[in-house]
Amino acid sequence: MADYKAVVIGGGPAGLAAALAAADKGAGTLIIERENRLGGILKQCIHDGFGVIRFGEKLSGCEYAQRFIDKVKAHPGIEVRLLTFVIDIKKSDIFTITATSSRGIETITAENLIFANGCRERTARQVNIHGTRPAGVMTAGVAQNYVNLQGVLPGKRCVILGSGDIGLIMARRLTLEGARVLGVYEAKSTPSGLTRNIVQCLHDFDIPLHLSKTVKRVFGHGRLEAVEVCSVNDKMEYIDGTEEIIPCDTLIVSVGLIPENELAESLNIPLDPRTRGPFVDQNMMTLEDGVYSVGNCLHVHDLVDYVSETAETAGRAAAGSKAPRELLDIEQEGFLYLVPQKLDLDSLAPETVFYFRTAMPREAATLDVTVDGEVVFSKKYQNLKPPEMERVEVPLSPKKGQTVKFFLSGREVK
Ligand SMILES: Cc1cc2nc3c(=O)[nH]c(=O)nc-3n(C[C@H](O)[C@H](O)[C@H](O)COP(=O)(O)OP(=O)(O)OC[C@H]3O[C@@H](n4cnc5c(N)ncnc54)[C@H](O)[C@@H]3O)c2cc1C
Known part of the structure; x- marks a missing residue:
């Protein structure tokens, strides 16, 4: 039996939200953070503009993070190890994490792993x-x-x-x-x-x-x-x-920012060249069963509100029991990227949340989603710009063997 149901690597906004969601569902959860405080990059973001979507307020990055830190500290199901750096992960039927800290080298085992280790600057x-x-x-x-x-x-x-x-x-x-x-x-x-x-x-x-x-x-x-x-x-x-x-x-x-994925790569988890993060299904599970990726190591987010949202999706899923997956590839055209890139047909909700960026600035744009060539969803956008990530909920219930395609069109703006 593993030490924890879920181990979260990284104590930034993604790791905090993932841990809370997993622990709220009853999973014994550990956050491992290499710095001496939780909060990730938000510790140094004293400007406002955080949390407008989630809380309807303009918070500083520090204030936004603190709301999650307070809940994590009060949660009986979450342990935190600070000043602890994950250096290696091995997989057998569970995951064995090797971490270094002032206590020396230690190993921790987990049933599920959530990568929330952010990105680095070019x-x-x-x-x-x-x-x-x-x-x-x-x-x-x-x-x-x-x-x-x-x-x-x-x-x-x-x-x-x-x-x-x-x-x-x-x-x-x-x-x-x-x-x-x-x-x-x-x-x-x-x-x-x-x-x-x-x-x-x-x-x-x-x-x-x-x-x-x-x-x-x-x-x-x-x-x-x-x-x-x-x-x-x-x-x-x-x-x-x-x-x-x-x-x-x-x-x-x-x-530019580069998603941090050396640990994921050491587990041979395939990365999407468009996002530089792992391919994931709608639960943010990578192509390795039991391994999730959230926040800026999945893809670089401009708004932290969506970081928290995807992390919660992964946290809830990591608290559940493991089941075999039937993955369907999603084809895409006209995007800089689209996440998730796969659908787990065995755990589809009535609506699936997708995040995307257009490949180029467009006006009068249309997003069409087809299943076997038939349009099942369509949405119009006045304009789309690559720096601004979009979120869309799409009702999708394809069957095994069908072709799902996302297609973005519209007037290109030079
Ligand atoms: C300067 C700046 C301004 C921003 N402005 C806004 C804004 O105005 N509004 C808004 O909504 N969003 C803004 N964002 C975006 C938002 O802050 C980020 O999308 C979000 O913080 C990403 O969260 P994260 O948890 O994925 O990554 P991070 O916050 O980077 O957290 C990752 C954590 O993982 C830890 N870690 C990494 N590797 C390891 C390891 N091996 N072992 C243990 N721990 C590890 C790191 O120490 C870090 O604490 C801004 C971002 C930046 C950088």
């Missing part, structure tokens, strides 16, 4: 910036940690590369703390972050957004002295003659 070295290696080049999450948790201003004259949400939020934060943000440079022709963040973080503070431009080179020994920016074409190739030198002491890189 770094400057991963986007081909040439030049020296001065201090003052950092990711937006690191800058956020300096400012919000350590009370340290990382620089005075900042350039931000990438228009993802974290970069936009840091543009505003650094400005409020007295730094000068000279501009946000985005290689794509459209911004990567939510429209609300473009307006509230850049427009409201007169911070210029330069589209189709990137940072090509950094200069400086010891400390960053300047960056060279230049225009790029649709293929992300530099356009000669457009180079410009911008003196600055800080380059904040916000060029």
Whole structure:
């Protein structure tokens, strides 16, 4: 018999919600978290905008997390191990987790595993910036940690590369703390972050957004002295003659998040190249029976409310008894990605929740769902943008051997 019915790896919003849902259903649950506090990335998100969908309130990330932390601490069915890092997992008829902490190396067994270990930031070295290696080049999450948790201003004259949400939020934060943000440079022709963040973080503070431009080179020994920016074409190739030198002491890189899946890969769990997270069914169970994936390690979410929702789905399922699955593939066209990618025909609810992002900006868009070529569900959208994830409930009850296809169409916006 395993030590726990469910072990949750990661104590961010996904892990907290999954653990609560599993324990509410009677599962003996353990959360393993490598940091010294629960809350994940939300510990450093002091801006508001969290929980609008779930609580109908604009909370800070810390406030949102605290609502779950309080419940976890009060729940008799949940144990928490902090400062404990999962380094290995082996599978037999149960899962054996090896973790390291100040207590040394320990092994813990679980009937079900819930991966809730988040994502990591892509770094400057991963986007081909040439030049020296001065201090003052950092990711937006690191800058956020300096400012919000350590009370340290990382620089005075900042350039931000990438228009993802974290970069936009840091543009505003650094400005409020007295730094000068000279501009946000985005290689794509459209911004990567939510429209609300473009307006509230850049427009409201007169911070210029330069589209189709990137940072090509950094200069400086010891400390960053300047960056060279230049225009790029649709293929992300530099356009000669457009180079410009911008003196600055800080380059904040916000060029994408990568779901953290080394542990899942060590169990040979197949990953979807579109999401970089595992393929899952509607219960968020991966292709490995008894292993679930939720939150940002499943796919990068822009809103934490949906992180909590998917995590609860997985938590409830992990508390149930194991049953064989009949999985059906879902075909998709026109999406950046669609989750879940599989349907477990043996546990279908009247409506299945799907999350998706369009592959490109579209106006007058239509989502059609077909079973064996016949449209069973259709929904219209005024406009769709890749940075804004959509949630849709679809009534689906296909049979084994049928073909389910999700198709997104609409006018492409350049
Ligand atoms: C800067 C920023 C601004 C955001 N702004 C908003 C906003 O305004 N509104 C909104 O709704 N959403 C926002 N989001 C999105 C939202 O915060 C995230 O989608 C959400 O926090 C993801 O939760 P998670 O639990 O999946 O991951 P995380 O919060 O990253 O938690 C993962 C946890 O797993 C732990 N872990 C990882 N590996 C291991 C291991 N091997 N062993 C033990 N523990 C491990 C980590 O320490 C971490 O605590 C923002 C995100 C960021 C980064």
